Amino acid sequence: MINDEPAFGVYIHWPFCLSKCPYCDFNSHVRREPIDEARFARAFATEIAATAARVPGRTVSSIFFGGGTPSLMQPETIAAVLDAIARRWSVAAGAEITLEANPTSVEATRFRGYRAAGVNRVSLGVQALDDRALAELGRMHSAREALDAVGVARAVFGRYSFDLIYARPGQTPEQWAGELARALDEAGEHLSLYQLTVEPDTPFAALHKAGKLKTPDDDAARALYDTTQEISAARGLPAYEISNHARPGGECRHNLVYWRGHEYAGIGPGAHGRLNIGRLDSGGERHATATEKRPETWLMRVEARGDGLISDDVLTREEIGDEFLLMGLRLAEGIDLARYAGVSGRTLDPERIAALREHGLIETTADGRLRVTLPGFPVLDAVVADLAA
Numbered sequence: 045m046i047n048d049e050p051a052f053g054v055y056i057h058w059p060f061c062l063s064k065c066p067y068c069d070f071n072s073h074v075r076r077e078p079i080d081e082a083r084f085a086r087a088f089a090t091e092i093a094a095t096a097a098r099v100p101g102r103t104v105s106s107i108f109f110g111g112g113t114p115s116l117m118q119p120e121t122i123a124a125v126l127d128a129i130a131r132r133w134s135v136a137a138g139a140e141i142t143l144e145a146n147p148t149s150v151e152a153t154r155f156r157g158y159r160a161a162g163v164n165r166v167s168l169g170v171q172a173l174d175d176r177a178l179a180e181l182g183r184m185h186s187a188r189e190a191l192d193a194v195g196v197a198r199a200v201f202g203r204y205s206f207d208l209i210y211a212r213p214g215q216t217p218e219q220w221a222g223e224l225a226r227a228l229d230e231a232g233e234h235l236s237l238y239q240l241t242v243e244p245d246t247p248f249a250a251l252h253k254a255g256k257l258k259t260p261d262d263d264a265a266r267a268l269y270d271t272t273q274e275i276s277a278a279r280g281l282p283a284y285e286i287s288n289h290a291r292p293g294g295e296c297r298h299n300l301v302y303w304r305g306h307e308y309a310g311i312g313p314g315a316h317g318r319l320n321i322g323r324l325d326s327g328g329e330r331h332a333t334a335t336e337k338r339p340e341t342w343l344m345r346v347e348a349r350g351d352g353l354i355s356d357d358v359l360t361r362e363e364i365g366d367e368f369l370l371m372g373l374r375l376a377e378g379i380d381l382a383r384y385a386g387v388s389g390r391t392l393d394p395e396r397i398a399a400l401r402e403h404g405l406i407e408t409t410a411d412g413r414l415r416v417t418l419p420g421f422p423v424l425d426a427v428v429a430d431l432a433a
């Protein structure tokens with residue numbers, strides 16, 4: 045259901061992993077020494093208090109523990125962070141509380157502890173259901189182990205999702221169709237299906253440059269994308285965002301906060317936030333916040349100053365509008381043009397809308413929302429750039 049009512053999400057970043065996957069450019073770090081979780085929990089609480097002092101009185105609609113690998117955290121650490129959030133804001137009854145987990149057997153043993161701490165949704169990084177592909181992706185789990193972890197997630201949490209990466213080297217539409225069908229057999233209400241991106245400065249980027257990692261060309265990637273849309277929609281999990289699929293009502297409410305342009309606090313090393321100080325439609329400011337990325341430096345900064353902020357910028361009306369388009373047009377539901385006008389102080393050029401509509405890249409829904417069509421999604425960036433120009 046489309047809901048543009050204000051929402052407030054809290055994102056908590058756990059920046060550690062057991063090993064670094066060669067395709068990943070998330071803010072994740074491998075440490076030999078044990079992590080002092082109690083010290084991190086205190087720093088998270090300090091940063092939560094500092095953020096709540098700036099945006100007091102909010103009702104938290106969702107909380108998301110992302111990483112890195114939050115499933116390496118002890119359940120007591122999760123409980124301490126949830127307690128800190130509840131002390132500074134009120135948490136809505138039925139708030140969605142998600143934790144990202146790596147699908148290993150060790151991590152699955154902690155699921156009940158997370159549930160007892162208050163987590164009610166997990167998102168598992170399965171990545172592939174093929175052992176050779178998992179080894180090539182540098183993953184530490186087998187397909188069997190991942191599916192077992194999915195089984196534990198199903199039994200312990202009301203809601204669960206898992207991620208797959210497709211458009212992997214050498215992957216054919218037939219192979220992907222089979223793997224996706226298998227994944228859909230195991231899916232609950234939500235699946236994230238990401239095309240492999242070769243991120244700069246990763247081991248995969250070096251291999252790619254040396255010609256040792258061949259990713260599908262544009263046509264092949266497009267065929268894989270089309271296969272993804274067809275199969276998942278036919279099985280009841282259509283895309284509600286470019287890479288995210290859900291049964292109606294099973295969408296990730298936290299990620300919808302980002303895509304619908306609402307407000308969120310970013311807590312922990314390298315976390316981003318968007319805080320509305322005052323009402324945007326009556327002279328208020330929207331702040332883009334970012335914290336120090338290196339975990340130990342973040343920790344010392346929070347202990348010394350009360351927060352880990354390295355930037356806190358007031359966005360211009362134009363920047364707010366551009367971000368609203370960029371995020372909102374990722375969604376199948378599209379954007380409400382009156383809301384766009386309210387946050388950006390502008391209206392979109394009707395001639396540009398008409399031209400893009402003519403090319404079949406965007407459409408207006410019966411209730412007046414603007415959305416990108418299925419053929420428009422693969423060229424979304426160009427569509428947004430054109431509308432925002």
Ligand SMILES: C[S@@+](CC[C@H](N)C(=O)[O-])C[C@H]1O[C@@H](n2cnc3c(N)ncnc32)[C@H](O)[C@@H]1O
Nearest residue numbers: 067068111112113144146169207238239240241
């Ligand atoms: C923050 S990561 C991870 C959660 C968890 N650490 C894991 O790996 O299972 C979130 C998801 O982003 C996706 N991802 C990360 N790097 C990617 C890349 N280069 N291309 C496509 N998807 C990627 C993976 O599917 C991953 O599960």
Ligand code: SF4
Nearest residue numbers: 061064065068072112
């Ligand atoms: S994909 Fe997940 S486990 Fe791998 S390095 Fe990135 S955050 Fe860590």
